[in-house]
Amino acid sequence: MYRCWGLLFAAVNLAAIGLFAVSPAMGWWLPKNIASYGADIDHLFYLILVATGFFFIVTQGTLVYCMLRFNAKEGVKAMNIHGNTKLEIIWTAIPAIILIYIGFAQTPTWAKMKYIEIDTWFPVRYKGTNIESDLHVTVLGRQWEWRMRYPQGNIPADPQAWADLGNLHDLHVVNELHVWKDAKVKIHLKTQDVIHSFFMPNLRLKQDALPGKIMPMVFSPIEANVRYNPTTKMIEELNPSSTWEIACAELCGGNHYRMRGKLFVHETKQDYERWFAETLKNQRLHESPRLQPIVAAGNGGKP
Amino acid sequence: MNHEPHTSHEAKPRFLTTYLFSQDHKMIGIQFLFSGLIFFGIGGLLALLVRLQLAWPDGNLPYIGKWFPQSWGGKMSPEFYTMLFTMHASIMIFFVIIPWLTGTFGNFLIPLMIGARDMAFPKLNMFSYWVMWPAFIIILASFFVDGGAASSGWTSYPTLSNVGAEAGLEKIPAKPGEPTTSYTVFKDDSFNSPAAPGAGMGQIFWLVSLIFVGIGSMMGSVNYITTILNMRAPGMDLMRMPLTVWSLFITAILQALALPVLTVALMLPLLDKLIATSFFLPPGGLSFGNWHTTPGGGQPLLWQHLFWFYSHPAVYIMILPAMGVVSDIIATFARKPMFGYKPMVFSMAAIASLGFIVWGHHMFQSGMDPRLGTGFMLATILIAVPSAIKTFNWLATLWGASILYTTAMLNALAFVSMFVIGGLSGIFMAATPVDVYFHDTYFIVAHIHYVLFMSSIFGIFAGITFWFPKMFGRLMNEPLGKVHFALTFIFGNLTFFPMHILGIGGHPRRYYDPTIYQYLENLQPLNQFMTISAMLLGLTQLLFVINIFYSLWFGEKAGKNPWNCNTLEWDAPSPPPHGNFEQIPVVQRGPYEYAIDGPLDHLTQSSPASEGVKHHE
Ligand code: HEM
Ligand SMILES: [Cu+2]
Ligand SMILES: [Cu+2]
Numbered sequence: 054m055y056r057c058w059g060l061l062f063a064a065v066n067l068a069a070i071g072l073f074a075v076s077p078a079m080g081w082w083l084p085k086n087i088a089s090y091g092a093d094i095d096h097l098f099y100l101i102l103v104a105t106g107f108f109f110i111v112t113q114g115t116l117v118y119c120m121l122r123f124n125a126k127e128g129v130k131a132m133n134i135h136g137n138t139k140l141e142i143i144w145t146a147i148p149a150i151i152l153i154y155i156g157f158a159q160t161p162t163w164a165k166m167k168y169i170e171i172d173t174w175f176p177v178r179y180k181g182t183n184i185e186s187d188l189h190v191t192v193l194g195r196q197w198e199w200r201m202r203y204p205q206g207n208i209p210a211d212p213q214a215w216a217d218l219g220n221l222h223d224l225h226v227v228n229e230l231h232v233w234k235d236a237k238v239k240i241h242l243k244t245q246d247v248i249h250s251f252f253m254p255n256l257r258l259k260q261d262a263l264p265g266k267i268m269p270m271v272f273s274p275i276e277a278n279v280r281y282n283p284t285t286k287m288i289e290e291l292n293p294s295s296t297w298e299i300a301c302a303e304l305c306g307g308n309h310y311r312m313r314g315k316l317f318v319h320e321t322k323q324d325y326e327r328w329f330a331e332t333l334k335n336q337r338l339h340e341s342p343r344l345q346p347i348v349a350a351g352n353g354g355k356p
Numbered sequence: 357m358n359h360e361p362h363t364s365h366e367a368k369p370r371f372l373t374t375y376l377f378s379q380d381h382k383m384i385g386i387q388f389l390f391s392g393l394i395f396f397g398i399g400g401l402l403a404l405l406v407r408l409q410l411a412w413p414d415g416n417l418p419y420i421g422k423w424f425p426q427s428w429g430g431k432m433s434p435e436f437y438t439m440l441f442t443m444h445a446s447i448m449i450f451f452v453i454i455p456w457l458t459g460t461f462g463n464f465l466i467p468l469m470i471g472a473r474d475m476a477f478p479k480l481n482m483f484s485y486w487v488m489w490p491a492f493i494i495i496l497a498s499f500f501v502d503g504g505a506a507s508s509g510w511t512s513y514p515t516l517s518n519v520g521a522e523a524g525l526e527k528i529p530a531k532p533g534e535p536t537t538s539y540t541v542f543k544d545d546s547f548n549s550p551a552a553p554g555a556g557m558g559q560i561f562w563l564v565s566l567i568f569v570g571i572g573s574m575m576g577s578v579n580y581i582t583t584i585l586n587m588r589a590p591g592m593d594l595m596r597m598p599l600t601v602w603s604l605f606i607t608a609i610l611q612a613l614a615l616p617v618l619t620v621a622l623m624l625p626l627l628d629k630l631i632a633t634s635f636f637l638p639p640g641g642l643s644f645g646n647w648h649t650t651p652g653g654g655q656p657l658l659w660q661h662l663f664w665f666y667s668h669p670a671v672y673i674m675i676l677p678a679m680g681v682v683s684d685i686i687a688t689f690a691r692k693p694m695f696g697y698k699p700m701v702f703s704m705a706a707i708a709s710l711g712f713i714v715w716g717h718h719m720f721q722s723g724m725d726p727r728l729g730t731g732f733m734l735a736t737i738l739i740a741v742p743s744a745i746k747t748f749n750w751l752a753t754l755w756g757a758s759i760l761y762t763t764a765m766l767n768a769l770a771f772v773s774m775f776v777i778g779g780l781s782g783i784f785m786a787a788t789p790v791d792v793y794f795h796d797t798y799f800i801v802a803h804i805h806y807v808l809f810m811s812s813i814f815g816i817f818a819g820i821t822f823w824f825p826k827m828f829g830r831l832m833n834e835p836l837g838k839v840h841f842a843l844t845f846i847f848g849n850l851t852f853f854p855m856h857i858l859g860i861g862g863h864p865r866r867y868y869d870p871t872i873y874q875y876l877e878n879l880q881p882l883n884q885f886m887t888i889s890a891m892l893l894g895l896t897q898l899l900f901v902i903n904i905f906y907s908l909w910f911g912e913k914a915g916k917n918p919w920n921c922n923t924l925e926w927d928a929p930s931p932p933p934h935g936n937f938e939q940i941p942v943v944q945r946g947p948y949e950y951a952i953d954g955p956l957d958h959l960t961q962s963s964p965a966s967e968g969v970k971h972h973e
């Protein structure tokens with residue numbers, strides 16, 4: 054009878070492992086990676102998965118073994134042991150070494166993502182805003198949409214001032230982030246009301262937008278998903294399964310879940326520029342001269 | 357140190373002073389037990405509504421749909437949904453887990469386990485429970501105020517939570533052909549917030565309620581520290597204290613150091629809302645559609661630092677006592693000395709002190725300087741080491757044991773097993789680059805529930821089952837307890853484990869309707885599966901409630917020491933009278949003398965030295 058408890062624990066743990074085993078095949082797994090540093094992140098994830106999986110199996114296995122093996126028996130006493138210093142040292146040192154390894158193994162990736170310059174692992178130097186980019190985009194979060202602003206010529210003269218104030222000739226698009234393959238993109242993330250978080254699962258990237266600040270985000274996509282068709286003036290997906298979405302990851306009110314955007318990675322810079330030119334032309338046609346696009350009117354993304 | 361037995365209990369006890377305004381630490385512990393039980397029910401129902409919405413986001417809800425206002429069309433509104441998870445988490449954390457662990461176990465066990473007649477400050481102790489009542493009433497009342505209860509998450513980040521409407525400018529709508537540049541002073545003294553309906557009056561109630569909780573816990577922790585330091589029975593050296601007492605002692609220190617930060621921090625958004633202080637309003641001000649705040653001079657990130665400076669230590673407040681309780685229960689039913697008593701104490705102390713320098717791991721994506729992230733990452737990674745040490749010591753205690761599978765023991769073993777899962781998932785999120793992806797996804801939700809529900813709550817179930825006979829003189833029903841345990845263990849895992857997978861798939865938390873995202877579409881069957889499991893998990897908890905009330909009146913009568921346990925509380929009658937002990941026990945040895953040589957199986961802490969043939973020290 055007592056065995057059923059050990060077996061129950063074993064069954065639950067095996068089911069847990071089983072779920073992890075079948076999930077990739079079911080498509081319940083990391084979305085496709087398209088970021089230049091994304092492979093590093095996924096690699097780290099698998100490294101930690103292996104390390105934690107090892108400890109999971111060792112500890113749960115020991116627990117189940119003890120439960121099956123050491124039940125109370127008539128006339129048999131438990132061992133009288135109060136501890137063992139050698140064992141304590143061993144099982145402090147082993148996890149500590151593995152964990153510190155995991156700790157140091159990740160600093161280069163973090164540095165790469167955040168464009169921190171590192172000498173060894175420390176001290177870290179912050180490269181900050183003057184990082185070279187091919188394309189600047191300002192993304193403004195508001196309840197509940199993302200407003201993208203693209204400069205003419207891709208790189209404004211003074212990116213910081215441009216991100217802050219904008220320019221009369223900017224292109225404004227809602228909820229669509231357009232970049233091109235292998236572009237070094239710099240996003241200036243802002244918000245006009247509450248904290249939002251710009252989350253692009255395929256780029257393994259997420260950054261909170263902080264009221265009153267302009268947050269930098271830097272990435273470079275290694276794969277394209279769209280092409281601009283100049284005759285139909287439409288964006289065409291390269292293949293039907295490559296819709297890449299943008300989500301909001303920080304609670305920002307009732308319609309937090311509705312801040313859905315799309316990421317369009319054009320095949321080439323020329324393709325992006327064709328889309329840009331055409332869209333800007335349209336914007337000029339529809340734009341009344343006095344409408345200041347930066348000033349938000351109406352009730353935004355409220356459905 | 358040796359107190360005279362109280363004489364007051366000779367006087368005929370009256371109902372009010374015995375059950376309501378009691379200064380007896382045991383009754384106060386029991387009061388915390390039952391008020392926690394009520395809030396456990398409320399918090400659980402809120403969680404089930406959250407799950408219902410997640411599983412069938414666009415379906416009109418059968419039966420429940422009728423309760424919603426007509427304008428919502430038979431579904432819950434997105435704002436209502438945000439209120440649900442906010443209040444679920446707030447209630448479970450501040451009104452269930454912390455009160456159960458520190459309130460119930462702290463109050464009931466500390467004097468009994470150290471051989472004292474009561475707390476150092478019985479009256480302060482009574483107040484520590486009674487300031488909870490304004491908190492209870494205010495948090496419940498907040499459901500009924502204009503705009504509904506708080507809905508900015510249990511973390512209540514500004515500027516969603518702190519903006520009030522009383523100090524802003526409203527844009528005058530443009531007439532055709534005119535620029536929209538004229539403003540009027542926004543007139544609204546209703547405390548509504550432009551950010552969210554629940555961020556108005558509901559948020560104010562939330563803040564005030566938690567301030568009361570903070571004051572109550574503060575009184576409790578001062579009392580626990582003083583009692584443990586000053587009131588121990590003769591012979592009860594610090595290094596002879598049971599691990600439960602150690603854990604409650606360390607928790608009380610954590611609380612005393614961290615809680616004032618939260619209590620004061622809660623004042624800041626409250627002042628922002630009430631008198632427009634703008635602690636968290638950025639210099640440029642904010643605009644919500646047509647409505648603009650005045651310029652501020654504050655910084656929204658400040659709240660996150662203050663909040664997590666408390667709330668990271670708080671997550672250890674929510675598990676250390678359970679670790680202590682589980683250690684004592686495992687040693688008792690393994691009939692084996694605790695393996696590595698000193699490492700267990702030191703690792704708890706290490707967790708507590710490291711716990712003060714890891715708060716930034718909640719803020720890797722917040723806009724904090726990324727270099728700071730590296731420091732917080734290393735500290736966080738290190739905190740997993742003492743957690744690992746504790747796990748290994750529990751396992752070593754079980755090795756070569758003589759295990760009795762009581763309900764309390766099963767719940768304690770589940771704690772160990774589930775804490776491993778919760779601790780290991782923490783390592784993914786401690787790794788900054790991986791956390792960029794996992795932050796604010798269901799992976800976090802999985803982590804939270806493995807450490808708080810599957811660990812702390814199992815620890816609480818274990819503790820309640822274990823000390824129930826001491827509290828009420830009757831044992832809880834074992835078969836019913838085992839059924840409750842098995843079903844909770846199964847349905848709990850079915851509910852919470854798939855959340856890891858959702859997180860890996862990138863499913864954000866706090867989403868009213870994930871199905872509008874293509875990349876989340878095929879995760880929806882998991883959501884539905886988890887909701888069904890959660891319903892069953894919720895139903896299962898009724899067994900626990902039934903068991904408590906059944907056993908209160910019909911449970912098997914317990915003697916002084918039904919579990920053959922060593923600690924001092926089992927020297928007192930069950931239930932102990934006012935003043936606890938007929939005679940203050942004299943402590944001879946540590947609490948874990950099981951499996952000793954000779955005819956006896958165990959030696960209680962107070963039995964005279966001659967009784968055991970020999971024992972290890
Ligand atoms: C091995 C030890 C642990 C590590 C390394 C760890 C690490 C972390 C990290 C890095 C986060 C932030 C994730 C994010 O938001 O991106 C987190 C969140 C959290 N942890 Fe842990 N943790 C550990 C143990 C615990 C324990 C023991 C508890 C509670 C008893 C706990 C409760 C929580 C809670 C409640 C949150 C989420 C707060 C929120 O955002 O709502 N953790 N943990
Ligand atoms: Cu949001
Ligand atoms: Cu934390």
